[in-house]
Amino acid sequence: MNNKRRWRYPESFRQTEIERFKCCENVEWLAKELGVPRQTLYRWHGESQRTASEDEPIPEKSRESRLRREVRELKRLIAKQALEVDFFRGALQKIAAGRRGTSGSGELASTTTSGT
DSSP, X not given: OOOSOOOSSOHHHHHHHHHHHHHOSOHHHHHHHHXXXXXXXXXXXXXXXXXXXXXXXXXXXXXXXXXXHHHHXXXXXXXXXXXXXXXXXXXXXHHHHHHHTOSSSSSXXXXXXXXX
């Protein structure tokens, strides 16, 4: 009997998919695309982290992933500020309309002048 451990997937495939895993935002989607159980991708990633030497810096989770989260957060803040601006614009318009129409007759309010 052969003592060698046989992998279902070639090592080159595993390494390629580990790199994709590191940059992936949706692991479940990646697993479905590859036809590999999600847990297997996590296991491969964990194994690759354990075998990485201490001299090599561990690559960050994903710069692209972090940037996408940041863009999503900034879009959320922009939408929130747009709602606030619309609210205050409407409030100012109501205040301005209330100040313009205080005489009731449609005429401009008269003021007394001083000094003649």
